[in-house]
Amino acid sequence: MSIKLIATDMDGTFLRDDHTYNHPLFDKVFRQLERHNVYFVAASGSSFPRLQREFKDYVNKMIFISQNGSVIHLGNQLFKSFSINQEALARVIHILDRFYGPNDINQLVISTSEKSYVDQGMSARDFEIVKLFYEQVERIPDIRKIFLQRPSEKFTKISINFANHIDLKNVAATLDGYLPPSLIMENSGFNTDLIGNAAATKQNALSILQHHFKLRTNEIVTFGDNENDLGMLAMTTQSYAMRNAHSIIKMQAAHITQNDNNHDGVLQTINALIKNNH
Template identity: 70%
Template sequence: MSIKLIATDMDGTFLRDDHQYNHRLFKHLFHQLQKHHIHFVAASGSSFPRLAREFQPYIDQMDFISQNGSVIHHGQQFLTAYPIEVTALERVMHILDRFYGPQDINQLVVSGPTTSYVDQTMNDQNFAVIKLFYEDVVRVPDIRQVFSQYPDEQFTKISVNFAPHINLNKVAAVMDGYLPPSLIIENSGFNTDLIGNAKGTKRNALAVLQQRLHLADDEIVTFGDNENDLGMLAMTARSYAMQNANPVIKLQAAHTTAIDNNHDGVLKTIEQLLKNDA
């Protein structure tokens, strides 16, 4: 078996639009992956607790790349994180306050490796959405003071969900001009930008796992649908953009899945790969 690792993005890729997946088919395929000693990696912009919930029965047999690569786990074992300096965090908040008002931002989340923080003024509807993607969420009196309130926390990512009238291409242009060079901003879909350590990308995180497992590039299969997956997709000739992905993403990947995320596109592709690679 020439495939040794399969890494997949979650929302818009592995998961359906209702944030569910085919548990019966996954259970069958996961057993096959273990039989052939193929590592399965969930790579997402959301938090580790959310991924641990999604894959609870398999958690100790998987690897997890969360927060777009800022946090890496082997099963439940924390491997590494790429924190953001407090001065850089404060700079991000200053930039957001300068260019965007409350009507422009729906959700602002500041995360550590496992715990995420939101302002106590966030309404219940937005808080429910945040809980879906981050699981372990704490309301704080003032999100802009969270760095001093939790001085021992290693903050790893800022997530900004913008209102529909905000153009993310323009956001990237603005932020790139003001962000410290130590930070990177990536589109994570759903009109959301993730800002974090420039080293905290899915590509770099996957490279950490690749090195640990002593794998060649052509032994890795990757799946993705969005801008934050491009680095990971570029790592290997066995990369797959989803059928439902943006045309730009499809151009960057080596292959495109025959089926979209709402019809088990990742799982059906893995099933075919296992047959072809047997």
């Protein structure tokens, strides 16, 4: 059985808890993947500019699924994106304002394929956190009027980081019945929900890449740790839940990594797979 493509989630999976990774080991592994013509895909809930920064020396040789599947890049080139229509975006903002107050939401981020926007009133601390995950971030006077102020923009994702006293299970129960059918909401970890086009999932993005590169399902390896990775993990018999993943994620994956995300779990597993498959 040969491997042609490896797709891995980022935070909690490929990246350590401090958002770093083992650069020397990655360079060694990446060279081996190149030698065997294996595509390497970074699949994340965060933005493409953030992934560009994380992999600045490898961007042109990698594939990126960002914003939970809303945006796909082949190297630096935008390959496909799924936008949210303005009416649906306005509906989401209305629903959030109806059920949640300013003390319930820490960060509200609205993104295009290349840029993200936040409210002018966001705290300096929250703004720094948002920049870590989205990189290209602009403050605007009123985030709730963005769809009126920028009618020609193609928005791709809404990210809501809720305060610790908000239970995401209750959020899902509350919002699911009110979201337009054209949208999907997924838990991205860290008490954050991502809302985007219903077709914009990591699983669908990976399926698009599978079709584009004419790959068989058993030629794809996937890694993940959270709810938004489940579809991707279910695609292939070569799926790996992280040692540190929730038990539900481990039950859905075909395998569990020997090491967790803080001990190079993804890279160590890829190393072993290369030795065994080539």
